[in-house]
Amino acid sequence: MIPLSVPSLKGNELKYVTECIETEWVSSAGPFVTRFERDVARYLEIPSAVACINGTAALHTALLLTGVGPEDEVVVPTLTFIAPVNAVRYVGAHPVFMDCDDWLNLDAEKLAEFLARECEPGDRGLVNRASGRRVAAVLVVHVFGHPARLAPLLGLARQFRLPLIEDATEALGSTYEGWDGARRYAGTLGDVGCLSFNGNKLVTTGGGGMLLTRDAAVAERARYLTTQAKDDGERFVHHEVGYNYRLTNVQAAIGCAQLERVEEFIRIKRENFAAYRRCLADVPGLRLIEEPPGTRSNYWHYTLVVDEDRYGQSADTLRRRLAERAIETRPIWELNHRQRPYRDCHAYRIEKAVRYHARSVNLPCSVGLDPELVPEVARVIRERA
Secondary structure (H helix, E strand, O other), rough: OOOOOOOOOOOOOHHHHHHHHOOOOOOOOHHHHHHHHHHHHHHHOEEEEEEEEEEHHHHHHHHOOOOOOOOOOOEEOOOOOOOOHHHHOOOOOOEEEEOEOOOOOOHHHHHHHHHHEEEEEEEEEEEOOOOOOEEEEEEOOOOOOOOOOOHHHHHHHHHHOOEEEEEEEEEOOEEEEEEOOOOOEOOOOEEEEEOOEEEOOOOOOOOOEEEEOOOOHHHHHHHHHHHHOOEEEOEEEOOOOOOOOOOOOOOHHHHHHHOHHHHHHHHHHHHHHHHHHHHHHHOOOEEEOOOOEEOOOOOOEEEEEHHHHHHOOOHHHHHHHHHHEEEEOOOOOOHHHOHHHHHHOEEEEOHHHHHHHHHHHEEOOOOOOOOHHHHHHHHHHHHOO
């Protein structure tokens, strides 16, 4: 079997975890938690990073930090893993689903239309005319590691006075190259950013997440909320509802070792993507989604778009044929406006996402993928082209 995506744990992971066990610092306190936060913040060139137990916990906390509450609305992409949409419901708010662009990220032009045409100023802020609810935030996802078009999205957020939350859970190390003359990392430009270190992510801790902010007060508030809102640690006094969302020292130890190799991982991901592109460049009806102009993607996943009429097979048929040859692939997620819990939510002009959902296949992309296997996968793809 050629797997879709598995981690590489060949650095200092065992050494650092052994240190945790030998010193008996294995829970949510310990030196590796602080070190991991510091290392992530230094790598991303941002003042503060707050470790969380997973990416979803970071997203939930980000929504709380930006003031989203019950009966508010949050604009989210329909084409994304369901985690950020569920986090919106955790705070009692409602998602408003937005279409994708040709990089599978939230469509900035349609967002502009929605905010200008479907919303109006109200006593509490911007109001969705159709629902009467306050639009409280925009949550953008950097899908499969490709940076979203943040310049227009940030402009809209400023224009309409909306917090912008970056779900960079798939985009650690992805950057904007040359925007305003500086390199900037995905997850560091919005009001709050979120990372994930799940087992299939570029850098893994087995589970785990991180909240990113340039505001020291926001970081302090995040630490407070994610450690059970503890006001007096000795007497266990709590003035607010908090959450048990802190990362463990063992997980952080794995993360520290993984982060030491992050640029190596990105280089491998990019080289393997380039190899797929070379091997499939002349096949009619196939297109790999490449990084947006002016960005460096970490290429977390490689997405192949299949034009059935020109290629001669549907994306689903291709996936079944690859599975028969022990090559694991994956369709992209079910669109969230079609998921059962969210079918009654507002979905604004969803068009491209429907087409990409039907035509896309994610190819094997592990950091440890043998480069010689890329032509083998491509050969199977080409066989009936």
